[in-house]
Amino acid sequence: MKKIFLLFFAMVLLAGCNDKNNGKAEADKPLVVTTTGQVADAVKRIAGDMVEVKSLMGPGVDPHLYKATQGDLQVLEDADIIFYNGLELEGKMSDIFEKMKKEKSVVAIGEVVPKERILNDEAHPELFDPHIWFDIDVWKIATQEITKTLTKEFSTNEEQFKENEIKFFQELDELNEWSKERISEIPKEQRVLVTAHDAFNYFGESNGMEVRGLQGLSTDAEYGLKDIQNVVNFLVEQNIKAVFIESSVSDKAMNAVIEGAKEKGHTIQIGGELYSDAMGAEGTEEGTYIGMYKHNVNTIVDSLK
Numbered sequence: 316m317k318k319i320f321l322l323f324f325a326m327v328l329l330a331g332c333n334d335k336n337n338g339k340a341e342a343d344k345p346l347v348v349t350t351t352g353q354v355a356d357a358v359k360r361i362a363g364d365m366v367e368v369k370s371l372m373g374p375g376v377d378p379h380l381y382k383a384t385q386g387d388l389q390v391l392e393d394a395d396i397i398f399y400n401g402l403e404l405e406g407k408m409s410d411i412f413e414k415m416k417k418e419k420s421v422v423a424i425g426e427v428v429p430k431e432r433i434l435n436d437e438a439h440p441e442l443f444d445p446h447i448w449f450d451i452d453v454w455k456i457a458t459q460e461i462t463k464t465l466t467k468e469f470s471t472n473e474e475q476f477k478e479n480e481i482k483f484f485q486e487l488d489e490l491n492e493w494s495k496e497r498i499s500e501i502p503k504e505q506r507v508l509v510t511a512h513d514a515f516n517y518f519g520e521s522n523g524m525e526v527r528g529l530q531g532l533s534t535d536a537e538y539g540l541k542d543i544q545n546v547v548n549f550l551v552e553q554n555i556k557a558v559f560i561e562s563s564v565s566d567k568a569m570n571a572v573i574e575g576a577k578e579k580g581h582t583i584q585i586g587g588e589l590y591s592d593a594m595g596a597e598g599t600e601e602g603t604y605i606g607m608y609k610h611n612v613n614t615i616v617d618s619l620k
Contacts, residue, residue: 344365344366344367345365345366345367345395345396345468345469346366346367346369346393346394346395346396347362347366347367347368347369347394347395347396347397347398348368348369348370348371348390348391348393348394348396348397348398349368349369349370349371349397349398349399350370350371350372350378350381350398350399350400350404350405350408351370351372351378351399351400351404351405351592351593351594352370352372352373352374352593352594352602353400353448353594353604353607354370354398354399354400354424354461355368355369355370356594356603356604357424357454357458357461357483357604358398358461358465360479360480360482360483360604361458361461361462361465361476361479361480361483362461362465362476362479363475363479365469365472365475366395366465366469369390369394371383371387371390371391372593373593373596373597374562374593374594374595374596374597374602375562375563375593376563376592376593377563377564377592377593378400378404378405378592378593379404379405379406379592380407381405381407381408382407382408383407383408383411388411391411391415392415394419395419395420395468396419396420396421396422396464396465396468397412397415397419397420397421397422398422398424398461398464399412399421399422399423399424400423400424400425400445400447400448401423401424401425401426401445402423402425402426402433402443402444402445402447403442403443403445404425404445404446404592420464420467420468422460422461422464424457424458424460424461425445425447425457427456427457427459427460428447428453428456428457429456432450432453432456433447433453434516434517434520436513444513444516444517446513446514446515446516446517446591446592447517448517448604449514449515449516449517449518449521449608450517450518450520450521451487451488451490451491451494451521451608452491452521453517453521454487455484455487458480458483459480462476462477462480486605487605490605490608490609491521493609493612494522494608494612495522495523497612497613497616498522498523498524498612498615498616500616500620501524501615501616501619501620502620504553505555505556505619505620506523506524506525506619507524507525507526507527507553507555507619508524508525508526508527508559508615508619509526509527509528509529509546509549509550509555509557509558509559509572510526510527510528510529510558510559510560510561510569510589510591511528511529511559511560511561511564511565511566511568511569511591512528512529512561512564512591513526513528514528514561514591514592515528515589515591518611524615527546527549529542529543529546529568529569529572543568543571543572543575544575546572546575547572547575547576547579550572550576550581550583551576551579551581554581555583556582556583556584556618556619557583557584557585557586557618557619558572558573558583558584558585558586559585559586559587559588559589559614559615559618560585560587560588560589561588561589561590561591561592562588562589562590562591562593562595563590563591563592563593564591564592566585569585573585584618586614586615586618586619587614587615587617587618588614589610589611589614589615590607590610590611594607595607595610
């Protein structure tokens, strides 16, 4: 009886160890932390299930204004790799990233893009436009840095990373071609995109659209009655019928534009909500880069054509 009990105890102990080891193996996946959802999506596509990915900024979060919480600092401390957009998109976190570069791989993927491919703020030429994900070709250049960094850190998975990148880029090329075809459905004189802030200049540049934003490149920029009036005058002169709000920006300013146009006898509609600095909820189509981009294109085309 004693032998049977000892055998049973040994089997339970062994099973417990196996469960513990299995849990440990899962927990031992390298942790990759990103700022925006766009960067997180690219890491997931390239790394596959070989790493755990955590994004600090979820749906509706404005990276221009984002300040790291104590919880964020702990997650960043635990990370094996940190990827962020750079080009001052996450301006309020710059000091944190500089400090952490001394301890681990902290990579600003936007800052590897050749300067001739980066747009500038017309009013302030010394400032770079950080919204690079809206030019698919430029985004491919930036996300190649993710593959390079993952390969450097986890070289045994190099072949898988490269295969995933190739597949992802093929889908991005198809998205790029589809986008241009859909935009061509809008009459040329109506290919004008008016939004709350200048997040869509790369989109306009790559898709042949004129873009106007009420605020500057950052939502931190101030705007006043003169700015609203300038946009109103432009809409009336160009006979633009729709403007767009953004998921991560208050619609207060655009409502003021609509009221201003109404006072001039010009009716403006909200063409829909676009994803600019943040993507949709995780688990939805708009929670992926490709789904977000398609949503924006369809919303713009359906409102302006």
